[in-house]
Each structure stands twice: as C-alpha cells, then as structure tokens.
Amino acid sequence: MTPSTPSATASRPGRRAGSLLTRLRRELFRTPLDALITLVLLSGIGWVLGATLQWAFTAADWQVVSGNLPLYLAGSYPPDQLWRPLSWMAALLLLSGLTLRPGSAAVARWLPAAWIALLPVGLVMLAGGLGLEGVSTRQWGGLALTLMLTAASGVIALPLGTVLALARRSSLPLVHGTASAYIELMRAVPLISVLFFGQLLIPLFLPGDWEVNRVLRAVLTLAAFAAAYVAEDVRSGLQALPRTQSEAAHALGLSDWQATRFVLLPQALRIALPALANQAVGLLQNTSLLAILGLVELLGISRSLLANPAFLSRHLEVYCWLALLYWAVCTVMALMARRLENRLNRGQ
CATH class of the missing domain: 1.20.5 (Single alpha-helices involved in coiled-coils or other helix-helix interfaces)
Structure with a gap:
C-alpha cells in the first residue's frame, strides 16, 4: 500500500x-x-x-448563588459534617465521569458494583452510622437531598414496575385486574395529589409508636407513582418481542418463569431503556414538587432564599441558576443512558 x-x-x-x-x-x-x-x-x-x-x-447579581452555595449543595446540614454529603456527591460525579469515559477494562468491570453500592453508602454518609454522627433528615436538603430522593425512588420503582408489568400480562384475572387497576389509578391522579396523600395517609396505617420521617414517605410515594409508568414501559418492551422468543425458550425446556427471567425480560428491558431513562429524568424533575410539602430540596432552598429580604429582587438569577443545575444533572443522566444503550446494542 x-x-x-x-x-x-x-x-x-x-x-x-x-x-x-x-x-x-x-x-x-x-x-x-x-x-x-x-x-x-x-x-x-x-x-x-x-x-x-x-x-x-x-x-445580574450572582451573590445570591455564590454566597449560598453550601445551602444549594446540602441544605442546613451541620457545617462540621458538610464533608459527608460533598464526598458522596463527588463520588457520584466521579462514577458518572468513569461511566461516560471508561478507562481500562478493569475500571469498566467494577462500575456496576460501584453504582449498586452508591445508594447504601450515600444513606450511611447522610444519615450516619458506622462511626459517623447521626444527622436528622430534617437537616438534609439541596442537591444532596434531590439526588438521594431520585436514586432511592428509582431503585424501588424499577423492580416494582417490572412486577406490575408482569402481573398485568398474567392470565389470572385477579392478578391482572389488581395490577391494571393500580396502574390506571396512578396514571389518572396528579403527582401532587399522590404526594399529599402519601404524607398524610402513610402514618395512619402504621402502629401508634411507629414514625416514618418525611423523606422516607416522599421516597415511597414517588416510587409508587413512578412504578405505574415504569410498568407500562416494561410492558411495551415485552409486547415488542416476537412470540418466537417465548416458543424457543419453551423448546429448550425452560419453564414460563425461567423463560421470562432469562430470555424475555432482559430483552424487554433493553428495548424499554430509552423510555426508562426518560422516566428517570422525569423523576428527578418531579422532586421539585416536594418543596410544596416542606422538604428543602433545590426548589425549597430557592424559595427560602427568595423569602429573605436581602434577595427579594433576585428571582431571575435564582431560577436561571436552578434551571442550569437541573439541565446539567438531567443531561448527564441522559448521556449515561445513551452510553448504556449503545453498549447493550453492541453486545446484541
């Protein structure tokens, strides 16, 4: 040549x-x-x-943002313990960077385990335990609370939505009817109504000496709402598969449960991945509604700052900063979902 x-x-x-x-x-x-x-x-x-x-x-006067950056990051978390939420968010940022630009094969091999461990590690870092001082959830706030709400709700919503999708495809009338009624009810009710019901009704179903804090109630309510939409996304992925997949699995001697677990469900989740990524982004954005219920996530921090007489006329700066922050986080989530989709398609 x-x-x-x-x-x-x-x-x-x-x-x-x-x-x-x-x-x-x-x-x-x-x-x-x-x-x-x-x-x-x-x-x-x-x-x-x-x-x-x-x-x-x-x-523009950006003092309202630069002077209150610790509040935006961690809310009213104790200043002497501020390193804990900051360390967790730094680890989250590092994992996001490694996911988007993996270095060696060894790093890429350990990334799934690191992502799985990130949520329990974050809970320990924020709440305390294992030698760390306990911090009440009333002091959580800002970006750390928003990310924790999104991650915890998504971890619960994905398996719950998958179970609901399988139940809606069941041939048992009671199972199919119950799952269908739950999904249609959640999709017909506004999220703000579900959040109010969750904050008020969950304590009524618990024994008198039990107490569930507002953050856990918000996580359970968000997960219950998002699971209905996840179920429809997973069900659409299952319906997109040809019947020959199920027939081939049964021809190999697999039972219905084994065929669903090892053959149908992995392919359905791959097909539904773009829709599931969209649900994750929507779940992050929906956490802003929790400011109405008194949780000081990103929008709650902004509302509390704008109530300060020193920042009464700084609405435009605050909401521009808030929009930029949401855009950055949602863009990173979308890019990671796209990379995962490309990797799965290459594997296929």
Missing part, C-alpha cells in the same frame, strides 16, 4: 472543511427562501444569546 504524502495528509483538513461548508450551503441556503429563514433564525438566536450574556455579566 502506497503511504500518503505530506501534501495529501495536509490537504485532508482542508477537504473536510470544504465538505462541511458545502453541506451547510446545501442544507441551509439551498433556495432564497431557505437562506432568508436561516438568516432570520440566526439573527434571532444571536440577539437572544447576546442579550442573555449581557444581562448575566453586567446586570
């Missing part, structure tokens, strides 16, 4: 740039009308972006 000459190698970037310009000209300026629409849209985007940057760097 003839090696490429230096002139040919040097001309490759020029050819790529010319190809890009040709493609842009063909797609954006093909006709005079296309060119006019492109110029109008680019002018509007430039004007909005310029005005936003001018406000952000000249008129």
Whole structure:
C-alpha cells in the first residue's frame, strides 16, 4: 500500500472543511427562501444569546448563588459534617465521569458494583452510622437531598414496575385486574395529589409508636407513582418481542418463569431503556414538587432564599441558576443512558 504524502495528509483538513461548508450551503441556503429563514433564525438566536450574556455579566447579581452555595449543595446540614454529603456527591460525579469515559477494562468491570453500592453508602454518609454522627433528615436538603430522593425512588420503582408489568400480562384475572387497576389509578391522579396523600395517609396505617420521617414517605410515594409508568414501559418492551422468543425458550425446556427471567425480560428491558431513562429524568424533575410539602430540596432552598429580604429582587438569577443545575444533572443522566444503550446494542 502506497503511504500518503505530506501534501495529501495536509490537504485532508482542508477537504473536510470544504465538505462541511458545502453541506451547510446545501442544507441551509439551498433556495432564497431557505437562506432568508436561516438568516432570520440566526439573527434571532444571536440577539437572544447576546442579550442573555449581557444581562448575566453586567446586570445580574450572582451573590445570591455564590454566597449560598453550601445551602444549594446540602441544605442546613451541620457545617462540621458538610464533608459527608460533598464526598458522596463527588463520588457520584466521579462514577458518572468513569461511566461516560471508561478507562481500562478493569475500571469498566467494577462500575456496576460501584453504582449498586452508591445508594447504601450515600444513606450511611447522610444519615450516619458506622462511626459517623447521626444527622436528622430534617437537616438534609439541596442537591444532596434531590439526588438521594431520585436514586432511592428509582431503585424501588424499577423492580416494582417490572412486577406490575408482569402481573398485568398474567392470565389470572385477579392478578391482572389488581395490577391494571393500580396502574390506571396512578396514571389518572396528579403527582401532587399522590404526594399529599402519601404524607398524610402513610402514618395512619402504621402502629401508634411507629414514625416514618418525611423523606422516607416522599421516597415511597414517588416510587409508587413512578412504578405505574415504569410498568407500562416494561410492558411495551415485552409486547415488542416476537412470540418466537417465548416458543424457543419453551423448546429448550425452560419453564414460563425461567423463560421470562432469562430470555424475555432482559430483552424487554433493553428495548424499554430509552423510555426508562426518560422516566428517570422525569423523576428527578418531579422532586421539585416536594418543596410544596416542606422538604428543602433545590426548589425549597430557592424559595427560602427568595423569602429573605436581602434577595427579594433576585428571582431571575435564582431560577436561571436552578434551571442550569437541573439541565446539567438531567443531561448527564441522559448521556449515561445513551452510553448504556449503545453498549447493550453492541453486545446484541
């Protein structure tokens, strides 16, 4: 094979740039009308972006954010123990980075175990135990509380939703009817109503000497609500599988339970992964409703700061920062789900 000459190698970037310009000209300026629409849209985007940057760097006062950054990260967590939620969130950020850009094969091999251990480690770090000082859930808040609510609710909602999906496909009328009634009820009731019912009704079903804190009640309520939507996503994945998969499993001598566990369910979860990732992002965003119930997650922190007379006129800065923070976390979740989907598709 003839090696490429230096002139040919040097001309490759020029050819790529010319190809890009040709493609842009063909797609954006093909006709005079296309060119006019492109110029109008680019002018509007430039004007909005310029005005936003001018406000952000000249008129906005970001002291409300920079001066209260520990509150946004961990709420009213004890200052001398602040390293605990910060360490847990740093570990979460590190695992997210390793998931998106895994280094060696050994690191990629240990990532699933690290993700599984992250939630119990986070609970110990925030609540205390194993030599750590106990901290009441009333002092949890900010980004740490938002992430903990999302992770704990998702861990409960995924298996519960899978069981509901299997129950709705059951041939037993009582099992099928119960699962269908639960799913349709949860999907027909607004989440805020479910949250209020959960906060008020869960203590009524417990013995008098039992007490469930607000964070645990919020986790159980969010999980019960999200499980109904997860069940429909998993059921759609099961319905997308051809009947030949089940027939082949039975031909190999597998029982119905074994065929579902080892053949059907893994494929259904792979198919439903984009929808499940969307549910995870929605679950993170739905935690903002808990501010109405008195939990000081990200939106609760913002509302408490805006009630301070020193920051009464800083609504725009607070909500822009809040939107940026939610966008960053949701984007990382979406990218990790996309990487997992690509990896599973390569395995397939």
